[in-house]
Amino acid sequence: MRLPLALLSLAAKAALTLFGLLLVTFLIARVVPIDPVLAVVGDRASSETYAHARAEMGLDRPVAVQFGRYVAMLTTGDLGESALTHEPVTADIARFFPATLELATAATLVGLALGVPMGVAAAARHNRWPDHALRVLSLFGYSVPVFWLGLMALVLFYADLGWAAGPGRIDPWLDDVVPAHTGLLLVDGALAGNGAVLKSALRHLALPAFVLGYYSLAYISRMTRSLMLEQLGQEYIAVARAKGLSETRVLWRHALGNVLVPLATVVTIAYAQLLEGSVLTETVFAWPGLGRYITGSLLSLDMNAVMGGTVVVGLVFIVLNLLVEGVYRRLDPRTR
Amino acid sequence: MTAAAEAVPGSNLAARIAAWRETARTLAGNRAALAGVVIVLVLALMALMAPLLAPADPDVQNLAQRLAPPSAHHLLGTDELGRDILSRILFGSRATLAVVAAIGLSVPAAGLAIGCLAGMSGGFVDLVLMRTADVFLAFPRLILALALVAAMGPGLSHALIAIGLAAWPPYARLARAETLALRGRDFIAAARLGGASPARILVHHIAPLCLPSLVVRASLDMAGVILTAAGLGFLGLGVAPPTAEWGAMIAAGRRFVLEQWWVAAAPGVAIAVATLGFNLLGEGLRDVLDPRQR
C-alpha cells in the first residue's frame, strides 16, 4: 500500500529537519561570546572550581560528543537550567507556553470567524467594493508592524476609550486564584466556576487577540478569496446554479465546501505565523507567554532559556508543517 | 492585434530593451504598483539626502524641550531626549534602506545559486542543500534572527546576517523548482548537444529564466524584512543607539505612549508606509511578470 510509505517518508523528513534544527541551535549556543562556565561559577571562582564545572558541563569533550549529550538531554525533555531563575528550562517553558497558546488560538479564531466570511464576500463581489475593501484591509495587515499596532491599540482602546483592560493577562488580585489545570486561564476559570477570573481573563485577552487576529484575518481572508475565486470559475458551480440553487447556497455549501481542505492548510500556517508574531505582541501587552520568555532571556543572555525556547517553537513549527503535509491531504475525498 | 506594424528588433539587445519597455508600460498602468514604486523611490531619496532634508541634527539633545508635541518648530514633536523626531525619522530611513539593500541584493542571489545548483546536480547535493533549507525554514524568521543575534550580540551587521540566514530558503526552493522544470526542456537539450557545459547552461540559460519569479518574491519579501528588522530594533537588537532606527524609536517611545503618543506613532507610520511600498511594488511586479502566482 502506498499510504504508509508516504507517511514514513514524511516522518523521516520531519526527523531530519528536527535533527538539523537541534544542530543549528546547538551551534548557535556555542557561538556565544560569553563563557557559559563563567556564567555558572562566577568571575571569582578558583581555577579548580572552573575546571571542575567545565568538566561537569561536558565542555572539555569534543564538540561531536557535546552535541550527542545535548541531543540525549533533549530526548529526556531536559533543556538545561536557566541561568537566571536556576529552574529547569522545561519547567519555565511549561509555565509560559499555555499563555501563548491561549493568545494564538484566540487570535486565530478571530481571524477565522471574520476572515472567511470576508473572503467569501470578496470573491462573490469580485472587483466590486467588498473586494477592493478587502484588498486594502489585508494590504495594511501585511504592512503595519504588529508591535506598533498593539501599542496604538492600547492607547486608543485602553487609555482613551477605556473599553479594553490594560496590559497583563489578568487583574493582579485574581492571579493564581484558580488551580492551574491546563494553564489556560479561560479553561481553568471555567472549570473552577469562577466568574470573576473568567471575566477578567476575557477582558485582558480581547485586545491582544484582536490585534494579533487582524494579521491572521488579513492572511486568511486573502487566501479564502483566491481559493473561492478559483472554485467559482469551475463548471460544477454553473451547474449548481442551473439547478436553481440560491447564490448563498452555491457559495457556502458548494464553493466553500471544496475549499475546506486547502483552507485548513491556510489556518495552520496562519497559526504558525501567529506564534512568531506573539513574540513581539507579548512584549507590548506584558503577556506572560513563551515569546516574552524568549526575549526576556535574550536580554539577560540566559542562553539555555533562549535555546530551549527556540527548540520548542521550532518543534511546534515542524509539527504544524507535518499536519499540513500529512493529515490534510488525507481529508480530501478526492485523494483518498 | 495592433494595426501599426511593429518593428522587428534588430538584435538581442534591442529585443531585451523592447521587453523591458513593455514591462514598464504595464507596470505604469497599474496605479497601485506605481504608488509602490513612488514610495520606494521616496524612501531611497530620503535615505540618501537625509542630511539635506532634515530640519535638525537627529542626535542633538535638548532636555528642556523633551517630549514636546508637534509644532511649527518640530513638525513631529520631540522625543524623550529632546531630539527632533522628523529628523530622526529621515535619518532612520538609512538603517531601513541599508537592510533592504544588503538583504535584497545578496540573499536572492545566494538563494538562486544554491537552488540552481541543487536543481542541476540532483542526487546527494540536492538532498543536502534542500534539507538544510528545510531546517532554516523550520524556524520562524524572527525567532531565528533573535537566537542568532542573541548569540552574536546586537548590532546592524549581526542583524543582517541573522535576517539573511533566515531569509534565503524560499529563494533556493523557488530557483530549484524552476531549474527542475526547465532542465527537461528542448532548448536545454539542444544547448547540451551543442557542447555547452552544465555550468554554462546554468549561468546562461537557466538562471536568467528564474529571475522574474525571484524578483517578484524579493520585492514582496523586502516588506517582511523591513518588519523583521524593525522588530529586532524594537527589542533593542538592531543598530546601536544613538543612531536613529525606526523600531528602536518605537521602543523608546513606548514608556510615554499613554501621554505623548506621537513619539511612538510617527516611526510606526514610517515603517508601515515603507513596507506598504514594497508590498505594492511586489504585487504589481507579480501581476506583470508572473500572473500565475496570484
Place this chain on the structure above:
Amino acid sequence: MTALLEIDELYAGFGAAQVLHGVSIAMTRERLALVGGSGAGKSLIARAVLRLPPPGAWLKGRIAFEGIDLAHADMRALRGRRISWIAQDPRLSLNPVMRVGAQIEEGLHLHRRLRGRAAREAALALLETVRLSEPARVHGLYPHELSGGMGQRAMIAMMLAGEPDLLIADEPTSALDASTAMQVLDLLDELVERRGMGLLFISHDLRLVEGFCDRVAVIEAGRIVETCAASALAASRHPYTSRLLAARPRLAP
C-alpha cells in the same frame, strides 16, 4: 401554440471578441438539435437561455420561455424546475466533494420539498430511472468514483429532479466512448418521450442527431446557416451542412 423556447437575435461575446451574431431559434416541445463545429458558440447559447454567462461573457437579445421574457423573469424559479441543463463531463460538472445522492436530494428538496426519508426514496427512484443497476450504492459514491457513463446518468437524474419542461443537453455524450454514448442516448430518448419534454440537443456530430432529433439547426461561426427537419438533412444543399455530414465516419454495420 406558444413556442416553448424562442431565441430572438442573440448576440454574445467575450469582451471585444464576438461569438454569436444574431442567432434566432424557435422550438416547441420537440427535439431540436443545434449542431456546429467547436467554437461556433453552441454552449454559449445554452448558458444564455439559463442566463448563466461564463465569466467575462456578455449577452444581448431576447429570449422567451413559454412566452415569458427571460430578461425580466425570476430565473431561480425556472432553473432546474422548468428548464434543466446537462453538461458534457460529469467529472467537471458534479461537485467533487459531495456525494451523488446528496446532490440529487438537494434538487429534490428545492423543487419538490422533499426531505429525509422521502427525499432518499425519490433519489433512489431517479437513479433507477436512469438505469443504474445499483442505485443505493451509487447514491453514496463521490463523482470521481463513477465511470463516465454512470456519471452522466447521475447528472441526468440530478437534473430531472425538478421535472422540467425543457431540457438542454450540451454535448452529453461527447466525453463517452461509442457504446456508452449509445446507451445514454437511448436513455435520453426514453426519458424525453415519457415526460414529454422539449429537448435542445447541442452537438458537433450531425450523424448522431440525424436519427435522434426532429429538427436540426446548423450553426457556423456564430450564425444559424440552416434549419431543417432531420429527415431532410441528407438532401441539404448547404456547403457547411454537407461538410459536417461528411466529417463523421460511419460506424461499421
